[in-house]
Amino acid sequence: MDFSSFLTSLGTSFLVFAILMVLFAWLSAKPGNNVIYYPNRILKGLDSFEGGSRMRNPFTWIKEAWSSSEEDVIAMSGIDTAVYFVFLSTVLGILVLSGLILLPTLLPIAFTDDGEKSISHTTSNNTFNDLDKLSMGNIGEKSPRLWVFLIATYWVSFVTYYLLWKAYKHVSLMRANALMSPEVKTGQFAVIVRDIPPAPEGQSRKEHIDSYFKAIYPEAYYRSMVVTKNKEVNKIWEELEGFKKKLARAEAIYAELKTTGKPEGTRPTNRIGFLGLIGKKVDSIDYYSEKINELIPKLESEQKVTLREKQQDAALVFFNNRVTAASASQSVHAQMVDKWTVSEAHEPRQLIWSNLSIKFFKRQLRQYAVYVIVALTIVFYLIPIGIISAFTTLANLQKILPFIKPIVKNKAVKTVLEAYLPQLALIIFLALILPKFLLFLSKFEGIPTESHVVRAASGKYYYFSVLNVFLGVTVGGTLFSTIQTIEKHPNTIASILARSLPVNATFFLTYVALKFFIGYGLELSRIVPLIIYHLKRKFICKTETELKDAWFPGDLGYGTRVPGDMLIVTIVLCYSIIAPLIIPFGVIYFGLGWLILRNQALKVYVPSYESYGKMWPHLFVRLLASLILYQVTMFGYFGVKIFYYVALLIPLPIFSLIFGFVCSKKFYPSFHHTALELASRDLKEVPNLEQIFRSFIPTSLRSEKIEEDQFEDALSQVSQTGLSSV
């Protein structure tokens, strides 16, 4: 890629970005789009706009995002989101502090050197251009100018240590403040108990659990809830909810027809066969009402059966104070440690009920099996992509989907499709199938909470993207083309990597620019959700619930967002010395990202859980891993330059490991567990334990009737009065 085509690509991206910004300014001002641009505020019962003024400057959002404090973010979107912003601003800080020193020193030094040109065997002489003149590739071998680059390598590392340390401390305090808050938080009074041994003869499982924990915590123990196998009851409940929605929809259509058409109205009908396309035509309202009336008693009897007969080897145990719950989740309870394992309960909405009853060693086994599968996926990722590509050739597609035949007959369309289908398959695989697959795998491990599953999936995606996208593109892409050059030198992995880096610098510059212009442009303007919402509103949605489902924004999606950012960090760090020009691009990526996502966090996305910053150690470790990759790469690259003082770089990865060790010793355990000094703080009110207990009952098991005769069941101790209000 030469300089002009680089500028063209940059210009195009910026143009798209500008258009998206204008679109955003125009669209977000229309009140009809408020549910797309301000859903988080609407759901929290706030005015769409700050101050509530009808007309607004299209740039107000920048001021609002910029001036918002961390407390605002925590209030609107929780600790997890605030932690994500600490991550963004830490990386931004690292890049700004690095850039301030590196750009004014390294660029002139590289530009004024002509050592590499005079030596014939340059690694990138065929791609030499203006951009490369600004990179370390332009420095001659053994040049004393390399000293400056070596010192710069140290500078970036120490800036990273300093800011990471500050950030870890800050996040730790943030988590501490949240955990010791006087608000009553349901998850802080409960623990998950798994691997419960079979109850002794003559004792129900619930009695067994009660007697076990009452003996250990005679004063603090409140009660237990045995985990049940809810597959059947969930199915019936979902069916029932589906019919309820359909009934509401049919009634809405009927009411609409009444007003628009004949006053007596036309009763809507539907077919009861496959997908509503075939079968007998029936009156929808009557049909759904009938179905609902059939299912309600079925649900109730299934609820009873579930509670009585489908009890599993796991339970939730409730305590009347936070300290006991926090300390119980950290303690070994049974002499055989694969029995009575206790862990934090987290929030009710996070619990993955079906994973709770998986046995101890089965969980271990699944975990390692998943690791192996992920490792194989990373190594052989080309195989699934190949399969996908094979299925998406035009010939195949025509066979599977015959109706596209007429479109393909057009020659221009055919050419474009044939050229882009493989890339499309890759993008679909990376962006859609892979995250879902990794999420599925992480859930399969037997992890009990949603937030942990997201973290696990994000970690897997990180390894995938760094190993495949970064190393794959860098090393793999140039391995064959530079094979002859490499043969002249000792070809260790580090030197192969180092040799391929400069060739790809321009590629990654473009990649980062594309990411922030197009990625964040789409993010802020929310064009895709907007279009989907309006289409749904027009053609599908009939009831308020359906409308809400159509605009509900979901959460920030850390599972894919974090690995994406991590890939950028890795790229920018690894190129920061070799091609310092990438630093401003990184600064824009994280600066723009911070600003736009601040807006999105405050106004758009609705967090789906709160893990009190448990994401941070995960982010920290991967940032540190990227730093070490950078340090090893630099070691290799200085080696390629035959710079004998390269040995001075050896301490750097060791420093990084020591730094990581110290941080993990000092901070990590209190992210893994809740520190007791926090849990011991006073609450502002006496916790309503009954309410806490009830909040953990899965929706499908909640009964709307008052029943007094369930005293042998899993939830037996619940006094059912008042349950209907839940």
Added chain:
Amino acid sequence: MDFSSFLTSLGTSFLVFAILMVLFAWLSAKPGNNVIYYPNRILKGLDSFEGGSRMRNPFTWIKEAWSSSEEDVIAMSGIDTAVYFVFLSTVLGILVLSGLILLPTLLPIAFTDDGEKSISHTTSNNTFNDLDKLSMGNIGEKSPRLWVFLIATYWVSFVTYYLLWKAYKHVSLMRANALMSPEVKTGQFAVIVRDIPPAPEGQSRKEHIDSYFKAIYPEAYYRSMVVTKNKEVNKIWEELEGFKKKLARAEAIYAELKTTGKPEGTRPTNRIGFLGLIGKKVDSIDYYSEKINELIPKLESEQKVTLREKQQDAALVFFNNRVTAASASQSVHAQMVDKWTVSEAHEPRQLIWSNLSIKFFKRQLRQYAVYVIVALTIVFYLIPIGIISAFTTLANLQKILPFIKPIVKNKAVKTVLEAYLPQLALIIFLALILPKFLLFLSKFEGIPTESHVVRAASGKYYYFSVLNVFLGVTVGGTLFSTIQTIEKHPNTIASILARSLPVNATFFLTYVALKFFIGYGLELSRIVPLIIYHLKRKFICKTETELKDAWFPGDLGYGTRVPGDMLIVTIVLCYSIIAPLIIPFGVIYFGLGWLILRNQALKVYVPSYESYGKMWPHLFVRLLASLILYQVTMFGYFGVKIFYYVALLIPLPIFSLIFGFVCSKKFYPSFHHTALELASRDLKEVPNLEQIFRSFIPTSLRSEKIEEDQFEDALSQVSQTGLSSV
């Protein structure tokens, strides 16, 4: 070593053993030696002999040791000793079960094969003899008979897994029974708190600790004891105790002289200069009484100063129930985890007071520094040995110790000394200097308890002996002599090891035999302590206290005993297939060891601490490591035999790792911590918390006066009444 010299060596060892047995039978029957042969029974206030009969059969001890139950061992010597016997009997079981199958099958198969002789390039043709005909070395390359040896390798492994699993379960239950015992045990009510941050302005350290823990454990918190720097006060206290002993001795001499000599007696005198050899002559009784009177007020004022001004950043915290103490020691207390670190307190007698106040990261740093030092010692152990050898050549010794000159003039003596001095240096280094050095290093790590220090030292010794004695002798000893043979084959480490094994089989057979005949002979007969005791009694001891010090036996000494046993296990396992003849030797070692040590545990040694079987995971891991070494060695040895199905051995080390993983997950955490279900058992009496608290006060800080005015001090809350009785 040929067959006849092997038999000679064996015969000599057995002769020594027989003589020692006869000596034991004769000496132990004499009542004057009871303090040597039955000290543990005497100290427990029991009759020396079971049943108390005066005359006894010299073989009664065998019956008594054999018929003693595990409960007897626990009652007389504690859980730790019982765990050691589980280890001995487990290894014995493994060897017996292996031997029952291996000896009748492998020996005939090896003896009847003549494959190796017909092939010219045998690795040990120069040492080929009758013993070697019974080993795997006699099997020809690629012989199908190797299948039997391969199956035998599996048999030994699975026998080991089975018995180790049973043993781990058994030990776990034993620990559980001890921990949930209704007896009040002081250590179960206290925790060690380290890394206490500086107290806020206007608060004493004790108030700070009290308020911190009272907030977390409002009901269970009892009180705290701030750790002080006791170096000064210990020094004064030891000086005082020394003078007290000397005074008692002087008075005893005076009393003796009164009865034997003149009725008015001669008052003993001593010189006050260096070592009592020079200086003014004074009346001992007057002099020591005066010194004691001087030191008592000095000690008291130093005690006050220590309590008030030498408080450290650590404390002991006491709770009024076992569950809270057990759960506190497992929980993260502070958000910054390098503050307020809490761990189990163990028994007062185990606490290493001076290690408690070492800071968090200083401990980490020391630990890693020690690891590095130990690794270097293992690698370069020849250097210290070389230095010692250099100093112990006769020429040097004559310079340092001129008085040995006349002895050395005798030619015969000189020859013997010159031949044995280097070996003597090695033995001195291995048996005396190295364990002390490793113990010192382990203490230096900052470990807070004695039992843990012993485990750490034992672990280091294990690595040392396996790596140096076993691998060093095997590989190192034959590396140079067989260098040409090896060059013909691919010389991986495994194959070098495997190649050198058969050559050394006879050497190790002799080694094991020597170990059990001489080692256990000396152990049972206690000739050395007996001689020392009688010498001391005759020439030095004057008072009862001095006499008791002279015969006090100490504990079993796990720090050196366990690594010694482990070395034998490793040797026997690694040779079990190659030279199955070693199995009976191993059986005798562990069988005889079990019997003799049973006697010693019941009657002789007095345990110096009780860690409730924390030694077991340590033993388990090292046994498993030896098993894996055996499996890898066998893999290498089958490779040398060019047996293509050797790949079938690859799963074995993997099985071992999985087995270790499962055990560590299932059992280990409840060895590291106390399971809460145990701590929650009822006690048979209400614990006297005041007494528990007082038992933790270091002797040098115990005051014999009643003082009411110490309320700002570290031990301030102690009501001093009744302290004199402690």
